[in-house]
Amino acid sequence: MEFYFDKNIKRFVGSEVRTWRGIKTSRIVSFIGDYHLEFRNRLIGLMQKRKKFISGYFDMEPFEVLRDMIREDQFNAIGGAPQLLKVYEHMNRIPIAVKWAINQEQLTTLLGRPLQTHEISNYPTIDPDTLIIEKGSSFG
Structure with missing residues (x-):
């Protein structure tokens, strides 16, 4: 279900989430x-540019779009370090730390919060520019 606020009736309502039209995947x-x-629109454009929109699957494209929108100053309702989770087929999940510049300093953030210098994360860490993920010590 997808929930949204209907301004006409002034309450939240739900509707079924459907597959994207015009693509060969579900x-x-x-x-x-x-x-x-x-x-x-940006995600569709990126997927089309990479020739993945019709029959491909998502990799890091949603993260790339979010990263770019956060870095642009025109979307001031979003900001801070991205919060990233890997969700597996059976709904198991693991947070992924993100290297993020805060006040011109490169920090490692976990679920949007900068880690303190004494904290060590066992979770994987992604570089948002190269998309390289370094595995944490307990990440299989």
Whole structure:
């Protein structure tokens, strides 16, 4: 289900999330937030550019779009370090730390929070520019 606020009746309502039209996969995607249409359009554009929109699957494209939108100053309702989770087929999940520049300093963040110098993360860490993921000591 996808929930949204209906301004006409002034309450939240739900609707079924459907697959994207015009593609050959059963990709089901829902976008929420202040800039969901801009995000959706950018994601479609990126997938088309990489020739993955019709029959491909997502890799890091949603993260790349979010990263770029956060870094642009025109989307001031979003910001800070991205929060990233890997969700497995059976809904197991693991957070992924993100290297992120905060006040011109490169820090490792976990679920949006900068790690302190004495903290050690056992979770994988992604470089948002190269998309290289370094595995943490307990990440299999």
